[in-house]
Amino acid sequence: MHAATRQEQKVATRERLVNAAMALFARKGIVQTTTADIAKSIRMSHGIVFLHFPTRDDLVIAVIDEFGRRLAVEFRQAFEQDLGLRAVLHAHLRVLAEFEPFYARLVIEAPLLPPKVRSTLLMLHAAVSQRIFLALERERKAGRARKFERPLLFNTWIGLVHHYLVNRDVFANGDSVIAQQGETLVQHFMMLVKA
């Protein structure tokens, strides 16, 4: 019983750290935020951060992994139910909207991040690319979409989405750019790939 309680506390502390890190990374920037800032924001001692995350990079990766896990759940549902490319794009946008302030920072700062962190982001992009490509291939076999090379198909979609995210201050009036512009982006992309 006692051991279970300690385990629960450990999981809860880790979760608080990840949430606090995500909020601060979004507000202050990933490169600029220190582990001391994160600990201070939730009135935790600095040392506790390192009990859960050996390095700051590990904490950044843990936040990216949260995003990845949500994405995996949404994609699996869209794909298993064979809902088509439009549903896959919407699933992607739904998770981006949930993580929008953090994700936008991640995209802006990506070239400045250590290779290990950047590699984690690229691994996520690879998974998105695969889902979009497989969904497009299904559409293509049904005569509804044209053929595309996989990297350019993904880069066209992600380039569009990232442009709006990076410039979210001018594409949405202080609100979620995905909520405001997402549907337009999906419609535009669907028109581009249409057979």
Place this chain on the structure above:
Amino acid sequence: MADDKCPSCGSCGMPLEKPEDFALGDVTRAYCRYCTDARGELLPYEQVLETNVRYYVQSQGITSDAATRLAQALLADMPAWRGRH
């Protein structure tokens, strides 16, 4: 509250969500099906690296040099390859 997050491959970090993601479809295994051979044994580092590099290149069109550098950085911290020289 239990930690219900799915485990990840100790070699490449891929999330292990379903039994078929694990080596031999066995959920007690530490590695994914892509990092292991037909007997469930972990593949050599070079082969795992190559699979990851190919995954990056094919999905996003980045150069193989960049993909190699980034995949090496990712694998370096995985339990299977930590401390490898």
